[in-house]
Amino acid sequence: MRVLSLVLILLTSLFFTGIIIRTKSILSGRKGPGIMQPMKDILRSLRKSSVFSETTSLIFQLAPTVYLATILMAILFIPFGNDKGVISFNGDFVFFAYVLALGKFFMIIAALDTGSSFEGMGASREALYSMLVEPAFFILMGSFALLTGYTSFAGIFGALHFGSYISYGIGILASFVFITIALIENSRLPVDDPKTHLELTMVHEVMILDNSGFDLGLILYATNLKFAMYGAIIANFFLTPGYEWYYSIPIFTAVQLVFAVIVGTIESFSARFRMNHNPQFILMFTSISLLIFLGVLLMTGKII
Amino acid sequence: MNAIPIKNNQSVRLCDIPVLSYEEFMELNTGIAGDVYCHCVNYFGMPLGDELRLFCCMADDSSGNILVSSAFIGKDSKNKYPSFTARQLAFHVFERELHENFGIRYTDHPWLKPLRYPDNRADLLAEIKNYPFYQIESEELHEVGVGPIHAGIIEPGHFRFICNGEQILHLEIQLGYQHRGVEQLFVEKETVLQKNILAEHIAGDTVIGHTTAFAGLWESLCGFSAGEDILFARTIASELERIAIHTGDLSAICTDIAYQLGSSVFGRLRTPVINTFQQWCGNRLAKGLVRAGRNPYPLTASLGDDLNRLFDAYEPDLNEMYQRMKTLPSVLARLERTGTITRDQVEQIGAVGTTARTSGLLRDIRWTHPYLYYGHIPHQPIVKHHGDVYSRTQIRKQEIIQSIRYIRKLVAEMPAKEFPVSGLKTAAADTFVLSLTEGWRGEICHCGITNGSGDLVYYKIKDPSLHNWLALALAVRNNDISDFPICNKSFNLSYCGHDL
Numbered sequence: 001m002r003v004l005s006l007v008l009i010l011l012t013s014l015f016f017t018g019i020i021i022r023t024k025s026i027l028s029g030r031k032g033p034g035i036m037q038p039m040k041d042i043l044r045s046l047r048k049s050s051v052f053s054e055t056t057s058l059i060f061q062l063a064p065t066v067y068l069a070t071i072l073m074a075i076l077f078i079p080f081g082n083d084k085g086v087i088s089f090n091g092d093f094v095f096f097a098y099v100l101a102l103g104k105f106f107m108i109i110a111a112l113d114t115g116s117s118f119e120g121m122g123a124s125r126e127a128l129y130s131m132l133v134e135p136a137f138f139i140l141m142g143s144f145a146l147l148t149g150y151t152s153f154a155g156i157f158g159a160l161h162f163g164s165y166i167s168y169g170i171g172i173l174a175s176f177v178f179i180t181i182a183l184i185e186n187s188r189l190p191v192d193d194p195k196t197h198l199e200l201t202m203v204h205e206v207m208i209l210d211n212s213g214f215d216l217g218l219i220l221y222a223t224n225l226k227f228a229m230y231g232a233i234i235a236n237f238f239l240t241p242g243y244e245w246y247y248s249i250p251i252f253t254a255v256q257l258v259f260a261v262i263v264g265t266i267e268s269f270s271a272r273f274r275m276n277h278n279p280q281f282i283l284m285f286t287s288i289s290l291l292i293f294l295g296v297l298l299m300t301g302k303i304i
Numbered sequence: 305m306n307a308i309p310i311k312n313n314q315s316v317r318l319c320d321i322p323v324l325s326y327e328e329f330m331e332l333n334t335g336i337a338g339d340v341y342c343h344c345v346n347y348f349g350m351p352l353g354d355e356l357r358l359f360c361c362m363a364d365d366s367s368g369n370i371l372v373s374s375a376f377i378g379k380d381s382k383n384k385y386p387s388f389t390a391r392q393l394a395f396h397v398f399e400r401e402l403h404e405n406f407g408i409r410y411t412d413h414p415w416l417k418p419l420r421y422p423d424n425r426a427d428l429l430a431e432i433k434n435y436p437f438y439q440i441e442s443e444e445l446h447e448v449g450v451g452p453i454h455a456g457i458i459e460p461g462h463f464r465f466i467c468n469g470e471q472i473l474h475l476e477i478q479l480g481y482q483h484r485g486v487e488q489l490f491v492e493k494e495t496v497l498q499k500n501i502l503a504e505h506i507a508g509d510t511v512i513g514h515t516t517a518f519a520g521l522w523e524s525l526c527g528f529s530a531g532e533d534i535l536f537a538r539t540i541a542s543e544l545e546r547i548a549i550h551t552g553d554l555s556a557i558c559t560d561i562a563y564q565l566g567s568s569v570f571g572r573l574r575t576p577v578i579n580t581f582q583q584w585c586g587n588r589l590a591k592g593l594v595r596a597g598r599n600p601y602p603l604t605a606s607l608g609d610d611l612n613r614l615f616d617a618y619e620p621d622l623n624e625m626y627q628r629m630k631t632l633p634s635v636l637a638r639l640e641r642t643g644t645i646t647r648d649q650v651e652q653i654g655a656v657g658t659t660a661r662t663s664g665l666l667r668d669i670r671w672t673h674p675y676l677y678y679g680h681i682p683h684q685p686i687v688k689h690h691g692d693v694y695s696r697t698q699i700r701k702q703e704i705i706q707s708i709r710y711i712r713k714l715v716a717e718m719p720a721k722e723f724p725v726s727g728l729k730t731a732a733a734d735t736f737v738l739s740l741t742e743g744w745r746g747e748i749c750h751c752g753i754t755n756g757s758g759d760l761v762y763y764k765i766k767d768p769s770l771h772n773w774l775a776l777a778l779a780v781r782n783n784d785i786s787d788f789p790i791c792n793k794s795f796n797l798s799y800c801g802h803d804l
Contacts, residue, residue, distance in 0.1 A: 201788075
């Protein structure tokens, strides 16, 4: 059953953005488009051919495919409760992080490849935020590795809940960090605004201004996948090993649904941050990760 | 006195306007401009054969007069003239226009940047596509060019930023893509109706502002005194337009900071306001509502009731939404201390309207040179002092509330009886006339000059955006480039009002 998590993540990715958009519509008093509308838009893009600017090179054409491939690759590592992911080895969370970084690297150099001053700005912002968010992820995963004694996703999540109930408390804190990591990595509010039409304030959107047709479809779908992937990681904090699939799958679905609704709610009731406040905000999650690290040190008796 | 004082909407015979030598003319007008209570509402040249007759209209806010003076200069490019701008910066845009249209050369004008590239400009070789932008040579700085095609649906304009990383050092704005030759068309079109419709299309978002200015001007030329019903209808329409556009702006400001709730609630509130115009005159932008010399859509008692009902529903929602917005930290963090422009700056560049009033400079035609029914309301302008995006948001909300109060008051006092319709006579011959109105954006100035047979020979329009675009360029300095859209939206200046 190693493919179970892959299948579930692929399924969730079809609905995720739709649920966010629907939440936002309802909260602002509108009916809103159907849940499947974002997927229909992506399918429409996928049926079109791409137009390439004359100033771009092969890199620009490669990047969207590499980006999607790295995210699919990263998803293969996500376990589902007791079931390991398709691939699993010691230290795989490090590999996971840098596979994602590889995709991002390609997107950044592709943006630079267009030679547009907007896209250069967007690329520089995206690079900065990804760099700042990295310590939060590693301190968090490192803490769990220390707590459980395993260094693979499957090992960590398999062993997480055999101790005390404190692990659920840590799970909630960790979910909080992961939700914001997902928001930052997917360029959503409060760091970026996916709906804006103003190139000067964009982060991620401005990098893909030159992409069109099939390539744009790939990038947009990759965003959906990324959300579902982070949702699956968060769900893993609450999937207690040993439970049967008829408990696990509803828990997984509920967590993904709550996650999407939370994203939609945040985007409805707050304004986006001023660009130069973003680094502070992102670094805050590194400090929350450090709190979790401290908690783990206390639990394992490494200090005191 | 070397200038003739006139009131708003007052005609004066051309021969009564004093003609000075250029030196006297310059001394006089730059001297007047040195007084903070005076500012230039229009300065232009009318070609007469080989010569150019310059007219300068200075509004004196303390007396409510407009001081008009004139001078002749040669149109040939042999002579160079000292510039007003070197003495008072606020004249820069008028002298750039004179230079562009007639090739007038100045000895000490700091920057004769072309204004709008009209087809009949003096130097036809200068084209908008090869305009040399201001540059700073540096390895560390980068340039970002935005436009002229806009990412959304608004008008064209080119913005060239010079940035140090994310920080804007300098912004240069190049407009002119929308130039349609409106002023020329005013002279060419023969009937009053054509001119009237033209006035509606100077700037699509200030239909009432510009048509009231035109109607006031034309009625003054024809010696027509508008009846009370016309004054009431136009005053109410002006304030209703202010409410509609200000509400739309609040929504747009929320959109730009990605505050969805504010964006959709203010957007919803704007709709019934413009729908009232639809109900009143059949057009949501109030096109057709104001006609010189008549009142095609009388304000009925039932429409008055509708307005009251509209505001009964509108006002609590606006207050609730605004209250929520101004107590939300994430909104305030974006608005406060963003895009600040100081009082010194607005005074120097001669900013008008809400832009001037948010930096503590009181410029409001409704107060200083009352027209329509404003002398009786009585109007008290709202002034803010911080000059940032938040001030420009606050003034919008407060002006909306003020306008609602005025409309309610006017509806209550509305004359019930019918007024007799008297047609327009022909326009007076050899006459100069000036009309000032306070559109929602600020002061609008229309000037008209007729010839011996009473035909319009020269028409000059000044939209508030003409001066205020420079305020935007100054306000964004040292701000993040990502804050430019919100600064731009908070000014909400007109492209076509500038380009004409």
